[in-house]
Amino acid sequence: VLSGRFEEGIEALVPYKEGKYKDWWPLWYYLGIAYAELGMNEEAVSHLRHVLQLSPSNLETMEDLVKVYRRMGDEDMAAKYEGKIEVVKGNIEKDKAEKAASEAAMAVHGSAGLLN
Numbered sequence: 001v002l003s004g005r006f007e008e009g010i011e012a013l014v015p016y017k018e019g020k021y022k023d024w025w026p027l028w029y030y031l032g033i034a035y036a037e038l039g040m041n042e043e044a045v046s047h048l049r050h051v052l053q054l055s056p057s058n059l060e061t062m063e064d065l066v067k068v069y070r071r072m073g074d075e076d077m078a079a080k081y082e083g084k085i086e087v088v089k090g091n092i093e094k095d096k097a098e099k100a101a102s103e104a105a106m107a108v109h110g111s112a113g114l115l116n
Contacts, residue, residue, distance in 0.1 A: 006034040025054040029061060036064065041072045057088045 001009030013031050021027050032047030045068055051061045062081045069078040 001030040001034045004037075006037045009034045010038075023054055025051045025058065028054065029058075032061070033064065036068050036071075041068050044068045045072075057091075059085060059088055062088070 001013070003009075010031060013027060013034075016022070016024075016027055017031075028047050028050045032044050032051060035041075035047060036044035045065065048061050048065050048068065051058055052065075055061070062085045065081045066078045066085070069075075069081065
């Protein structure tokens, strides 16, 4: 799939959908991308949405879904995933800010302890 040989990639990857790799989100992602590149939009959507069941905050997958839905002319679904992207990005920024604040508080408390 990564080399642009989408049909061969699909043939190679489909057998892994059943078995120990069935919950490995990159498998579903690469299949979704291959189907999208071949213009098989319904298959692409199905596989990319499965990625989000396994990896709910996967921004790259959401961005690819927006592209596929736009190609299909489904602006409502494209907008839905654009909204989800903004929520996830906002949560990532919030998490970063909280982590930075926590680390700053630890540094202040840690150095205050050294002064006592």
